Amino acid sequence: MSFTENVAAGSHGTPAGTFRHWLVLIVATLLTWQLGESRGGGLLTAIILGIAMIKGAVIAFDFMALRHAPLLWRCLLGGWLVLVCSLIGLAYWKGITP
Amino acid sequence: MTSHALPLPNSTEPRLAGDLAIWFFIMAELLAFAVFFAAYAFTRAAHVEEFNLAQQALNRNAGAINTLLLLTGSAFVVRAVQGALAGEARRAAPWMLAAIASGVTFLVVKMVEYSAAFDHGVSLSSSTFDMFYLSLTFFHFMHVILGLVILSVLWLGLRAGRYGPHNMNGLESGAAYWHMVDLLWLILFPLVYVIH
Numbered sequence: 001m002s003f004t005e006n007v008a009a010g011s012h013g014t015p016a017g018t019f020r021h022w023l024v025l026i027v028a029t030l031l032t033w034q035l036g037e038s039r040g041g042g043l044l045t046a047i048i049l050g051i052a053m054i055k056g057a058v059i060a061f062d063f064m065a066l067r068h069a070p071l072l073w074r075c076l077l078g079g080w081l082v083l084v085c086s087l088i089g090l091a092y093w094k095g096i097t098p
Numbered sequence: 099m100t101s102h103a104l105p106l107p108n109s110t111e112p113r114l115a116g117d118l119a120i121w122f123f124i125m126a127e128l129l130a131f132a133v134f135f136a137a138y139a140f141t142r143a144a145h146v147e148e149f150n151l152a153q154q155a156l157n158r159n160a161g162a163i164n165t166l167l168l169l170t171g172s173a174f175v176v177r178a179v180q181g182a183l184a185g186e187a188r189r190a191a192p193w194m195l196a197a198i199a200s201g202v203t204f205l206v207v208k209m210v211e212y213s214a215a216f217d218h219g220v221s222l223s224s225s226t227f228d229m230f231y232l233s234l235t236f237f238h239f240m241h242v243i244l245g246l247v248i249l250s251v252l253w254l255g256l257r258a259g260r261y262g263p264h265n266m267n268g269l270e271s272g273a274a275y276w277h278m279v280d281l282l283w284l285i286l287f288p289l290v291y292v293i294h
Contacts, residue, residue, distance in 0.1 A: 071112070
């Protein structure tokens, strides 16, 4: 059974789609890993948080199949992601402003 | 005949993948972790120099490898769910086993990382950063262990051919829990290991 075997699209997507999502997640992780080696700073923090938010959205909407869920649940999980990343961003902003 | 009241996984109607109860549980878990993440971030704001210095001692490579392992494990779980939905639960079972292997490797990498950290004197009382690092990652570590127990049950169910297009609830609920464990790590890794 190959990973990208042809399976009809249900609410959990197709194997080929899952493979593409996985690839995006892996590339994003390698990017974050690389960015961790640099000196840091506000812009870098914003970029890393942005990448984390995109990765989280792929997990929630595609892997957890929330793309096909009622609006309330999409808002709850999406809202959690935005809230957590905003709070972290706010705290870091607080840390770099005297 | 309540089973007809809910849309099936192949329908185009909006539906939540898995039991409603597991989603309440997931939201409760996500909110608990959100409080811990915010506590870390705002404590750091008051001790930036100290946190940045202590963070340099962390094994960022181990953290990144563990991210790759969890993401790959999650993709395997999705693949197992797709297989069951296509009516091929038994053939999909090896994907679940692959996901379990990814999770177990995560635990091994984490234990190697902890062991090295303990050798360097990291403890709950060695510094504020270390306290956060250990409690956040260990709290998550315990979730990975529970997730692996759940995946093992699902693997046995797939092997027994228990899941299929008309019986996805248990499989989807367990899968959603595993993805939540992954989702939490996707925030935890940049927060504790990377951002400085």
